[in-house]
Amino acid sequence: MDGPPSRDRLAVWTYVQHGEEIPCGDPSVTGAERAAAGRETLAGRWQELLPGNRSRAAAQFSAGLPDGQDMARVWLPRDPAALRARLGETPLVAWAEDDVLHVLWQGAADEVTLGAGVQPRLWPVEGASDLWEASLRIRRLDEAVISIVAMPRRAGGGGPGRMPDQLVWRGPRAAAALPTVPQPAGSLDEHTLHSAALRGPRQVTVYRPPGAAGRLPGCVLADGQSAFGFAQVLEPAILAGDVPPVLLVGVHNAADPARPWPDRRGQEYFPGRGRARFGAHLEFVTGEVIPWAAARFGAAAGPWVSAGFSNGGAWAIAAAQRRPDVFTAVAAFSAGVVPRQIAGRARAARVRHYLAAGTLEAGFRSATRQWAERLQRAGLPCRYQEWIGGHDPFWWDQQLPAALAWLLARP
Numbered sequence: 001m002d003g004p005p006s007r008d009r010l011a012v013w014t015y016v017q018h019g020e021e022i023p024c025g026d027p028s029v030t031g032a033e034r035a036a037a038g039r040e041t042l043a044g045r046w047q048e049l050l051p052g053n054r055s056r057a058a059a060q061f062s063a064g065l066p067d068g069q070d071m072a073r074v075w076l077p078r079d080p081a082a083l084r085a086r087l088g089e090t091p092l093v094a095w096a097e098d099d100v101l102h103v104l105w106q107g108a109a110d111e112v113t114l115g116a117g118v119q120p121r122l123w124p125v126e127g128a129s130d131l132w133e134a135s136l137r138i139r140r141l142d143e144a145v146i147s148i149v150a151m152p153r154r155a156g157g158g159g160p161g162r163m164p165d166q167l168v169w170r171g172p173r174a175a176a177a178l179p180t181v182p183q184p185a186g187s188l189d190e191h192t193l194h195s196a197a198l199r200g201p202r203q204v205t206v207y208r209p210p211g212a213a214g215r216l217p218g219c220v221l222a223d224g225q226s227a228f229g230f231a232q233v234l235e236p237a238i239l240a241g242d243v244p245p246v247l248l249v250g251v252h253n254a255a256d257p258a259r260p261w262p263d264r265r266g267q268e269y270f271p272g273r274g275r276a277r278f279g280a281h282l283e284f285v286t287g288e289v290i291p292w293a294a295a296r297f298g299a300a301a302g303p304w305v306s307a308g309f310s311n312g313g314a315w316a317i318a319a320a321q322r323r324p325d326v327f328t329a330v331a332a333f334s335a336g337v338v339p340r341q342i343a344g345r346a347r348a349a350r351v352r353h354y355l356a357a358g359t360l361e362a363g364f365r366s367a368t369r370q371w372a373e374r375l376q377r378a379g380l381p382c383r384y385q386e387w388i389g390g391h392d393p394f395w396w397d398q399q400l401p402a403a404l405a406w407l408l409a410r411p
Contacts, residue, residue, distance in 0.1 A: 006195065010039045014049065016361070018073045018136075019056055020120065021049045043110065050123065060137070065099075070139040070359045073120060073352070074100060080128035092150050092161025092165040099141045105132045105165065109152035115164065117146035117390035118360060138360065142171040144388040148359075165314055168394060178398055179236040186210040188231055193292065197284040201354040203252040204289060208297055209238045211246045215298050219305040220285055220319075221310030222269065228367070229393065230400050239403035245406045246305075249293045251285055253312070267345035269308075269315035270337055272320075282319055286326045305407055307331040309396040314338065317353075317371065318401070324349035329401035334364040336373035342378055353382040354403035360390035 010033070012025045023035075023045035031041040057075035083104055084197035086206055087092055091106045105112055105122055112122040112132045138144060144174055149166040186209040192201050205227040208216070221227055227250030229396055237243040254264035267274025268281035290304060305325040306316040313335035320327040321343040329352040357368040365386070372384035387395045 002031060006145055008336045010034050010037055010044050014041050014045065018069075018071055018120065019060055020053050020073050022121070023049065026369055028063060038284050045229075046111075046121075047068045051191035054123070054330055057135075065139055067139055069361075071118070074136045074137050075123070076135070078125055079150045080125055080131060083125060083128070083131055083133070092110070092148070092164075092167055094146075094148055094167060094169045096141055096169075096171070099137055099139070101136045101138055101144075101146070101169065103134045103136075103148055105150040106130055107152055107162065109162075111153045111155060113151050114155075115151055116127060116166070117148060117392040117394070118131075119391065124151065131135075135251065139361070139386045141391075142173045143331050144171045144173045144177075144336045144360075145177075145392075146389050147392045147394050170196070172389075174345050174388075175396075178233050178401060179240075180232045180397075182232070183233045184210075184228075184235045186212075186231070186235055188228060193198075193288060195288055197280045197288060199280075199391075201252075202284065204293075205250040205252070206293060206297055207234070207248040207250075209235055212238075215294075216245050216247045216250060217305070218247045218290065218308050218347055219404060220289065220327075221248060221250040222253065222306075222308030222315045223310075226250065226309075229397055234401055234404075237405070238328045243405045246404055246408065247288060247293065247297055251289055254281075266311060269311045269318075272337075282322060286323050290326065296370070303328040303408070305329045305331055305404065306401065307403070308335075309333040309393075310336060310391065313368070319350045321346045324351050328352065329407040330354070331400060332348075332368070333399050333403075333406060334391055335368045335371065338367050342374060343382070346382065347378060350380055351405050353380070354398045354399075354406050355382065355383075356385040356387065356395075356403070358387050358389045358395060360388075364391060 006267055009026045009029050012023055014021045014023050023127050024044045025042050032044055034041045057073045060072050061074040061076050065241050087106055094103045115118055120134050122134050125131035125133050146169045149164045149399055151164045152162050186207055188207050193204055193206045194201050205224050209228055254268050271278040304327050306319045308316040313332035314337045316330050316332045317335055317338055320330045321339055324346040331354045333356045355372045357365040358359040372382050375382040389395050
């Protein structure tokens with residue numbers, strides 16, 4: 001990585017991921033602001049890097065995967081007419097040739113990035129202004145499940161952009177997905193709590209499974225806007241007897257799409273990024289949300305599980321490190337930032353951890369696995385799982401039932 005510079009907000013630098021040089025800069029600065037100051041833009045750097053990226057990816061096509069790497073970008077010249085035949089009536093398609101996954105999108109854009117399971121930038125197809133592609137060599141591709149979201153962007157904005165196109169690609173040997181229900185039969189309620197700790201309102205989504213009598217163990221879910229999707233896969237597992245009945249309490253994050261910076265979600269989820277906001281959010285969850293949920297929905301005094309994915313997974317780990325008196329177990333998926341050491345109180349409380357990450361999300365996988373190894377070296381109860389896929393909501397949904405089944409099992 002070239003940089004990043006410490007103080008120059010207008011600077012652009014590059015880093016290398018999966019063999020591709022990727023431009024990066026302060027996300028709070030727009031391209032127009034850089035251009036007005038006479039500085040290089042991210043778009044300009046990307047155009048400059050594209051020929052070299054294509055050349056390296058072309059060389060990689062016949063070289064196979066580097067040792068210890070599970071995904072690499074590859075490239076070969078493509079015939080636009082043949083690609084258009086692949087599209088048919090849809091703007092987004094994906095297909096496999098041996099261990100290479102090809103993604104193709106059609107539309108007008110200045111930039112197209114992929115979200116969810118794999119997240120490279122699509123490259124324009126030579127000789128076709130409306131075609132964009134990516135080719136990725138993936139280890140054990142035939143076992144993978146990968147959500148693909150194509151997100152186009154026009155330079156300069158200009159009103160609402162095109163809605164992302166999306167699909168889920170499944171390898172022929174991928175494990176079957178867990179059963180889901182389109183509308184859970186249990187209660188799924190939205191609430192607004194006026195928080196003293198946060199000095200304002202915050203949304204909470206609560207799911208209670210059907211037919212569950214008495215007091216239940218509870219699970220606090222970061223990024224609680226996703227509680228409905230988790231309930232869709234959690235309810236069949238509970239009704240089948242694979243997971244104990246549990247109260248799922250989804251605490252919504254502080255992200256504001258209209259004001260992405262500063263990153264309020266990150267400040268609440270990472271203690272090192274905003275210690276005061278992290279502390280206020282943790283106090284809100286432990287001192288306000290949990291007592292409210294226990295009184296209103298019949299949750300037991302314990303055990304409580306802290307759960308989350310991505311940044312929310314980092315929060316779930318950090319919350320239990322600071323409040324093992326409240327959170328006796330952690331379900332964390334794709335946690336990008338983990339503590340350097342185990343807190344003494346959490347060690348003494350023997351907080352249980354179920355950790356999981358995908359083989360195609362290199363940094364998140366590495367951090368999550370490192371935390372699992374620290375816990376295991378300390379002799380603490382920990383289960384670590386990996387899936388053949390990336391930073392993907394599909395896999396997070398699949399992991400929560402297994403996590404709760406293991407964390408809530410009687411010793």
